[in-house]
Each structure stands twice: as structure tokens, then as C-alpha cells.
Amino acid sequence: MIIDTLSNSDKYVSLHPRFAKAFEFIKSQNLAAIEPGKYQIDGPELHAGVTDRQGYSREEAKFECHNHWLDIQVCPTGKEQIGWSARERVSSPKGEYNAEKDVTFYDDKPDTYFTLQAGQFAIFYPEDVHAPQIGEGMIKKLVVKVKL
Template identity: 60%
Template structure:
């Protein structure tokens, strides 16, 4: 997992071959003006979605991981608390892995929580289990999905 602000995005271009393009897309957008929806960036390799939803309680947050995509989750407005744990410590799956949605949910609880403010992002790799959208009121965010290989 990586946590930082968009102003430092260039530091992470070398972490993955598609990160320069993914962060380039983020920098080219007026994030505040983006409406909720899905946005193709590079075929099946990179795509984004914007959501604006009410936050959930810690108890109601979905604890999830992905096998084939990395998430770059950007807080656009308000603040968002997220839970995190390494996947090696999560051993109580809620359901079987869903290959169509590239997601598996866990009954385990996060080992830690952190807060993102507007303009900050978190990158989650397949070994990161995360619980997004924790907070009160409307949370607007953008998630860029980057194929891992």
C-alpha cells in the first residue's frame, strides 16, 4: 500500500509500467467537475470510476481485495477513512473470489485505519485488503483500476 497526495504522483511512475498513464489521466482531469460514472483510459488495462456516496460505518464497510487489478483510490472531496490489512493475515473469506468483478470479500477486520483528505490517494496492490468509504456524509472519490501485469 502507498498513501500520498496527487502533487507527489510522479514519484510512483516507476512502481508499475502503467502508473505514468494512470496518474497522467488523473492530472489531466478536473476531479471536482467529474460526474459519477465509468471512464475508459486504456482498453482493459486501465479504467476509472467516480462515485459520490454517503460514507458507511466501520462495521458496515466491505473488506475487499483484488487479484488482477491495482487500485489507485483518490479522495476528491470530504474525507474518507479506510481500513487496511495485509492479505496474508486475512483467512476468513466471506464468499468465493468473483473473477468477473475481480473481488473477494473477507469477514476479517482491518489491522489499521487511516484517513484520506481531498487530493490524497491510496494505492492498493493484490496483497492489500482494504475497507473503503468509511465516513460520514457524502464522499466523492475516483478509483483508477490498473491491470497488475
């Protein structure tokens, strides 16, 4: 997992061949005004989704990870809490792996929580189990999906 500010995103473009286009897309948006929906960035292996929904409590948040996709998550306005654990530390899958959606959910609880604020991003790799959109009120979320 990586947490940093969007102003430092150039430091990470060498970590994956699609990161340059992903961060270019993020930084070209008016994040305060971006509308919920799906956004094509560069073919089927790089796309984004924006949601604007009621925040979850820590108990309600979906604790998940992916096998074939990376997430670059941005909180366009305000702030949100995100729970995190290393995949090697979780042991209670909540059902089977969903290959179509590339997601496994867990009943475990995160080891740690952090706050993601406007102007920041988090990158979640397959070894990062994460529980996003924790907070009160409406939380706008931008997630860029990057194929491994």
C-alpha cells in the same frame, strides 16, 4: 499499499508501466467537479470509476482485495477513512472469489484505519485488503483500475 499526495505521484510512475497514464488522467481532471460514471483511460487494462454515495460505518464497509488489478484510489473532495490489513493477516473469506469482478470479500476487520483527504491517493496491491468509503455524509470516490 502506498499513501501520498498527488503532487508526489511522479515518484511512483516507475512502479508499473500504466501508472504514468493513470496519474496523468487523475491530475488532468477537475476532481471537485468530476461526475460519477465510468471513464476509459487506455483500453481495457486501465480505466476509472467515480462514485458519489453515502459513507459506510466501519462495521458496514466492504473489506476486499483483488488478484489481478491494482487500485489507485482518490478522494476528490473532503475526506474518507479506509481500513487496511495485509492479506496474509486475514483468514475469513466472505464467500468465494468472484473471478468476473476480481474480488474477494472478508469478514475479518482491518488492522488499521487511515484518513485519505482531497489531494491524496492510496495504491492497493493484491496483498492489500482494504475497506474504503468510511465516513459520514456523501463521499465522492475516484478509483483507477490498473491491470497487473
